[in-house]
Amino acid sequence: MIDELLRIETVAIERIGLADSLDAVKSVEAEVMGKKGALTDIKKGLGALEPDERRSVGLRVNDVRAVIEAALTARREQLESVLRVAQLDAERLDLTERVGAARRGHLHLVTQTRDRLEDVFVGLGFTVSEGPEIETDWYSFGALNIPPSHPARGMWDTLYLNHGATMSTLLRPHTSPVQIRVMEQQPPPIYSVMPGRVYRRDTADASHMPVFHQIEGLVVDKGISFADLAGTLEAFTSAYFGGSITSRLRPSYFPFTEPSAEYDISCIFCEGRGCRTCAHTGWLELGGCGMVHPNVLAAVGLDAEEWGGFAFGFGIDRLALMRHGVDDLRELYTNDVRFMEQF
């Protein structure tokens, strides 16, 4: 029996060594260790032996079985490894061989800039308000202390619509009507910015478009002063343009604010040292601002003795151009994907 066992072991090891596929390994395993396998037969024959012999042969059977199983496992792993290498090799990709790039979408530069501005103002405690782009004369001018035939109307070249009475309906030349609507719709305190599209009767050139975008801000609260305006714009300036950029206010005139001011920032290109962009002044004009005029508060039924406020506004498009060094406003509106895809 022992001889037989040794023979089975020798043959099995030899055949496992010759097995050239996982299937071949499996059939060897079945022939040796399966229900009708050689080793199984010997195991079945153990019962007919004397107890002593049965024990010693039994131990040998187990030894042989362990040896064969180890050989099977080793051979399997070896074959699997070869297979895996072949498989992986067959799957090799040249990852630099890319056909057809994925399409990437781009937000419009004005939207990117507007979102960034909104985020800064939200951080400063402002909500964002919106309103219609077609407006009445009252919301665009009358309520803003610009009665009909006020000379200051010349400050805006307004586009009017054939709608209602002559010159009663217009494309808003600024986002200020939203300030009036906000004050009408909600009681103070008000801390809100009004971004949006505005219209002027301007022929398109490098720095003008008949359609462009503004953001205005409005604060109405008790005890609001010019110092609060200056501080808020300073905080916005450093938050949006960076800590090294500062702001200044210069006297100006707007019908809807008093005192009124021009809002300048130190030149973001030369940081105030003077360069071509800032005409060697070290400053860039950004927009206008001031304390809300008592007549404007009165137009929405607020008592100027009780409530005070400030407002400010500037263009979004120009900030978009400045950030990326684009020198022609018209580029924003050609909708040429070769331009859009750069941002």
Added chain:
Amino acid sequence: MKVLLSWLREFAPFDGDPVALGDQMSDLGMAVESIEHLGAGLDGIVVAEVLALSPHPNADKIQLVDVDLGDGESLQICCGAFNMAVGDLVPLATLGTVMPGGMKIERRKLRGEWSNGMLCSSKELGLGDDHAGIFVLPESLREQRGAEFRAAMGIELDVLYDLEINPNRPDAMSVAGVARDLAARMGVPFTQIAPSVKASSGTDLDGRVSVNIVDPDLCGRFLVSVLDGVRVGQSPQWLANRLTHLGMRPINSIVDISNYVMLELGQPNHTYDLHKVPNGELRVRWAREGEPIRTLDGADRALRSTDGVIANNADEAIGIAGVMGGASTEISDTTQSVLLEMAWWKPMAIAVSSAQLGLRSEASMRFERGADPEICELAALRFAELLTRVTEEAGADPVTLAKGTVDVRGDLSSREAIAVRTPRVSALLGAPFTGERIRELLEPIGFTFDGAGDGADVVQQVRIPTFRFDTATETDVIEEIARHHGYARIPKRMPAGVHVGKLDDRQIARRRVRQVLVGLGISEAMPMPFLAPDDLERAGLSDTPSLTLSNPLAAEESVLRTSLRPGLLKAVAYNQSHRNEGVALFEIGKVWRNEPSPTEPSLPVEREVLGLVVAGADAFEAARVLDLLLRDLGVVAPLVEQRLVAGLHPTRSATVALEVDGSPLPVDVAVFGEVDPRVLEAFGVAGRVACLEIDLDTLLSNPRGGPAYTAVSRYPSSDTDLAFEVADAVPASAVDATIRSAAGDLLVRLELFDVYRGEGVAIGARSLAYRLRLQAADRTLADTDINGTRAAVIGAVADGLGAKLRS
């Protein structure tokens, strides 16, 4: 408004760096747009006479010019200009001169000929724009050959400031006003001019001139003087120079002095030839509708009742009040007596009149801001003084100023003192002010205070100077206080208190929509919202009533869009024509229809919509984007119905409706499909264009909130595939809905994974293959569950839609 430093210095002793002075003007709200240093860079330029001109032997575009510097020596210059003749006087940059541009003049050879300097154009000298030819100097300089050009020309070193004056600064529309403001800031005394002219020398004005202000609401004051013995001539150089620098063209001595007085004192004035005014009689009144007048510029105009006129004794208009004089009384070479008008017109009247007539003049600009009614006498005397001086300088017989004036007043509202509360000043500006400080700031610019005022007053009564028509309220005065205190000295701080900033739900959702689209590879475009009159028709969208502009820049931009589609199609066509194929663009913007808005009937309907086009893609691309967007926004069960949509492909278009709060019927929220090929052709677009349009007002105004949580089942799921042969007339959405309804709650996922037409399927039908995933939340599904559901689905689809299960 331009001002010369030398002129400002006639009112106050300004010294120091001219640039620093300019900074102070800017800080006072008179923004310096440019500073020009006049006469700088003229060192080394001398007056030369052209002795001879001869061709350059080796060059066509250069000639040889022999000049004489007054010493009889001939000097050869090579010159590229040909506009001068022998005997002309010209400016020569001598050797060693550094030109304003930085170029140094040296002796050098040009094509073999020596050039000993450079002849200059007016532009090269910074004195004009003419670059084409050499600046040929006046004959009067002949005896000054060889002299310094600057001295010979009487050019003084000076500084010219170009200031931007705000509408609320009528005072700063004059040299004197700018000087007053600046003197206050610099802490130097301001002295108004005091003309020394002997009016008594002339004849009495009584009886020669009369003025009747018929309409006192038009004219606040009308003051007339008469100058006799006038000889109209050329202005002296100094006067002409000043006018030229300030942007006015010298014409003749009378016109020039009139302009000089206006620029200096801010009082526009008008001169009449007295002999052309019968009886010297003037009537001031509103014009009659259609009243004719020929103005100084020779134009015949028809006036309106909102224009003001000065009429003669026949009541014929001889001038438009505050805007432009009439031709009939114009000063000419033969004028001997000048009637001089100094008036104060109601600012709004002049604003309306000049706008209506399209005549904006230096005079109307000043009158509409509000001139100083109390400067009329001073201005008249200044006029007389200047005319006297000019006449003397010309060596002519003296001019005489008739004794007295005719001075008539209309409506001039008396100006009350304004109560200025010191605490209010401090509160509005956010910095502490005292009564004394307020006085200190306001008095130098002409404001006066009632009562002694010990400076501790809480309320001060402030009188406004007559040259500040703009200032009428306490806030106006506070602005003046802030201006002269200096904005930069007001502290910067943030408003106190807690206020929360955030975007609202709709704004967040709109950003989300943009981000999803960008993630899908679609870029945001911004076409102009203006369309050409036929764009909507070309887009098949002429059924929607559109709005038109009443004053468009161009006809092609005269219609407001009712849809984003035409603009997006133009963008696609533009890109295709620049070989940018396969563009995918979206826009979020407003569209309008010419119907009253239900919420605000004085305005038209305005809606915010999303438009999207993908070139080279079919309708399914639009459907995919739509599905993804709606799912992202939490929209469940949109009702898609394939039907005709204006401007879209008739057999490839559909509408989407949603159940909306407060509406009994589903509300249309989107259309999608492909653009009609006929429309594409009209817009010059090649290939298919997938198109999607969503009404964001409806979609984003109905926030769905976050969907409620459903526990993920821990039990195994089972998939069943079912393919039905369905008639083409039955939309897949109907099959989908039938399956969902029949399968009930066990159906956790339904996917249409194959559509097949061809062999084995009847003509006019297609096979739709669905994979159903069934799963229960509370148990492992039994075979009976699966088989029961399967049977129910097959039965429902067969019975309800006449579809046949394929095996």
